[in-house]
Amino acid sequence: MKRRDIQKLLKEAEAEEGDLIEIRKGNEIYKGILMPHHSFSSEDVIIIKLENGYNIGIKIDDECEIHLIKKRKEKEKRKKKISFNKKKPIVSLIGTGGTIASYVDYLTGAVHPATSAEELALSVPEIFDICNVKAKILFQTFSENITPEHWKAMAKEVAEELNKDAEGVIISHGTDTLAYTSAALSFMLKNLSGAVVLVGSQRSSDRPSSDSFHNLLGAARVAISDIGEVVVVMHSNISPPLCTIHRGTKVRKMHSSRRDAFQTINENPIGFVDKGLKIIGKYRKKTDGMTEADVSIDSNVSLVYHHPALTPDDFMSIVEGKNGVVIAGTGLGHVNEKLIPCIEELTSRGIPVVMTTQCLWGRVNLNVYSTGRKLKKAGVISGGDMLPETALVKLMWALGHDDAIAIMKKNIAGEMTERSVYNAYQKNYIP
């Protein structure tokens, strides 16, 4: 059934969003609050919020009947006015797009982007028990479209908010490239006077299994903590709900759909958050000073993912004209020996070439096998236990500063650890 036919049916039943309705389909009867149509849902579906709080979508066909049971109360339509609470810290919420930017209105079950503190109050009122919220939409884009230019805008906005009145900052962000952004902000933001918390949602908030509610509340609790780092707060996928606090440079999206898609790689997470924070790792504390946004970067870099069919010609066409190269090599950081002269050509021109491992876990070691030793001799910089993506982002930032090679060799924002944590292999430890 077409969307406009569904709208006609609803109009005939005098049913509006927020009203209690009944849908009869064959022998089944569904009763719940009519929710607004969501752009992620197919056009022939009506979503209702059941009494148990879960949302379901019902495919409407010509046989379906819709009946109005009860109109929504007039007073529930009015927006709740949120007053500033002097005793609570201020958190700045910066919206950039993605699934979490659509909030559930508890009164109606409505899904809509929160564009003001008032709207947010209607959707996640619990957040105001934690802090005062200043909400702002910086831009609205799917995160696959986010580029280094967006990172700069975010970094500047964060610094401005922290240097004004915000105790901490929450950035809502699509999950696809969230970890690239968290790495970028980790390098760009210095002397943080508050936590910068990136948060997303793997399931949109019109789905019963949505993680957006807990992720956002967890993010707020971390935002007012004494952490002075860029972190990612996402669901740990256990019950009762818990979120993991990941270091911005060590986190990676490891599943295309699970709520616990985000995992800290090669170290334990900083900690966890539910009603309170459970810290298990070391972190940088927030400072009293001014936060600086050092956004000078050069994004003319390339990431070479090594594989058995990659030829020297392929390699050269990928790196042609680039100012820096990250290789995701095999094992301890290897490539086919035929590529070594190509790499030597780059390094002799002063172009940094950084080796990481496509294994993701573990670290590069160019001292074990002869291939590694040849690569080291050819001037390759070991990325240690840095993720390939983090190394790529770091290289962009390093190239925006003097002596990129020296920067690549040292730890800037927790992206390289000296000692491996033996148990930090695959699924993160959960307390």
Add this chain to the structure above:
Amino acid sequence: MKRRDIQKLLKEAEAEEGDLIEIRKGNEIYKGILMPHHSFSSEDVIIIKLENGYNIGIKIDDECEIHLIKKRKEKEKRKKKISFNKKKPIVSLIGTGGTIASYVDYLTGAVHPATSAEELALSVPEIFDICNVKAKILFQTFSENITPEHWKAMAKEVAEELNKDAEGVIISHGTDTLAYTSAALSFMLKNLSGAVVLVGSQRSSDRPSSDSFHNLLGAARVAISDIGEVVVVMHSNISPPLCTIHRGTKVRKMHSSRRDAFQTINENPIGFVDKGLKIIGKYRKKTDGMTEADVSIDSNVSLVYHHPALTPDDFMSIVEGKNGVVIAGTGLGHVNEKLIPCIEELTSRGIPVVMTTQCLWGRVNLNVYSTGRKLKKAGVISGGDMLPETALVKLMWALGHDDAIAIMKKNIAGEMTERSVYNAYQKNYIP
């Protein structure tokens, strides 16, 4: 100390490989069997096998003293003659290089490449309790140097062995690109009349924690089973020792150094092996017919790893002149929307473009978000839950055959599963 000085010291002590010696270093005294120098060790180190069976390396300096305790018995120097056991199946062992190809000689503690069944007998005698072994070195190379041409040679050799007298085949292989080879052989080998077991070692066999011994014995047990697939047998890293049997198209090296680096992604492993096999998944059984090596491939393909700094120009220079492209996209299989016209240009020329996810776990779904729907409209083929590397290898094989696009859409060798296994996320289940 230089190697030749160490050799001089040993000569003065009249100590040869296999002899029991004593090394005095400061207040420490080390006693054990002198082992041959290994190319992976640094030149100033002597390796001895302690009484407890462990090997240690001792850094030799000018203060060290070396004393001969006992000469190796003459009869131990003779090679053991292995006789053919008619009651046991024949397994063909094909060596291609890598860490496992160096075997420990139990009599001397020596590490050397096994080039014959006799040498193997001296190193892992337990294997002859399982089967008769025909050993052959096909080539000796670090696996990072293995190319599609090597895959062809291996596939032909396997088919020849299985069609002659071998019940199953073991291929010893460096671990760096072992999973690429296992995927390639999975597509190339049809109607398998025996198991094809790829095996490697994460720790060279002169190290006490080496996995080569158990991996090789596990591989032999799987080689004589009724499995008719290409599988990878590697350590599960638990005690007592256990090895995991991974499907060749679903396995990936996930750690640069751990013994349990290999993990089955997006499904449970086929099973496990210690003294016997514990099967937990479905597998194809071996056939009675002739094994076919279908090695027609086109390796002129490219793998595009999407990231926020990747521009349309970058994309075009990576795919220029290629006959097929695999994209490791973000999340459910996305790229920046600016790349969509480039992709459309490729597909309009009949070039297959396959989408996979850089998350590795989970599956591509081009129906959820508008970016996915646009990509689908642009002719992108969904890789489902295929690994990016497996998709790349499959694409090479598909391009060697008629209608590559149709081949990419269907499951050929267990590389695509229809239903996701919820718990097959990160570390494999261990019984």
